[in-house]
Amino acid sequence: MDRDQQQVVFVIDDDAGIREGLQLLLETTGQTVSVYANARDFLVDFTPMINGCLLLDIRLPNMSGLELQIHLKKLHSTLPIIFISGHGDIPMAVEAMRQGALDFLRKPFREQDLLERINQALLIAASRHKQQWMACELQSKLALLSDRERQIFSRVANGDMNKVIAADLGISERTVEVHRSQLMKKLKIKTLAQLVRCKLQEEQLYLPAYLNARQGDK
Structure with a gap:
């Protein structure tokens, strides 16, 4: 596990235009970005030790954003999740937050609001990643x-x-x-x-x- 692993903003949205727009916005602010059209493609690349945050559309084909969130918890993911949706309603937002989401933004949202949430998420991710690294180091020694x-x-x-x-x-x-x-x-x-x-x-x-x-x- 790399203690100084580069942080990545992972974007999952089935709308290609939104994916490309978010990638362009985030890269212009200096972020490293990986985009996916669905949850299953993201899971192919996922490991519990990745450092970053997840920008996740709540309505996705095959596996919804909420289903992915629950699945990631079972995989012991520490990625802070920011949900985005054009169709989000109060019950969805409540369930997402109950499951541990950092925030829930409804489209269209202000770019500044999104960037502030992402910066907050990356600070949380950095702290969690450090704790993971320390835990791995200790487990290696105890072994x-x-x-x-x-x-x-x-x-x-x-x-x-x-x-x-x-x-x-x-x-x-x-x-x-x-x-x-x-x-x-x-x-x-x-x-x-x-x-x-x-x-x-x-x-x-x-x-x-x-x-x-x-x-x-x-």
Whole structure:
């Protein structure tokens, strides 16, 4: 994953004239733009790690904008979505916002309004992309830990002393110290505070999945 990946404004609209007009407008402001006539073509190029925002027509052939939005959530997309429509009504707008859309603009809209929303979306995207990058980095480091190192990592982060960990695991205190030193090298940290921070970050990585699973059980 590239930490400094270039941001892209993705435009999906089945009207060729609107696609071309939006592409021209955005490129004149210095944005990198990719345009698509339908959701399925966009999904061919989509990866969860892309950095940018999505300008999405709510009424599309085969897969509607709302259906794509829901599908992208299942793919763990972090792209902020701005819906556009010439036919949008209040129920559609409410549902789009309920599903997490950043905004809903009805055609015709002022160019300045659109550009302001896109700038806002790209700021949000940059923050989300940074969080994704940090999560991937942490997951890569955690994957290097052995089962025993992970045990000791959790115990130390919870505030347990080496001698307590040793007694509970049936190993010597010296062995705990060796494992602790090794895991800190693998995580590229030097202090207890950094170790605790890594543990908190790990818990934050899995909290959204846990909450989603709980919601699915209801």
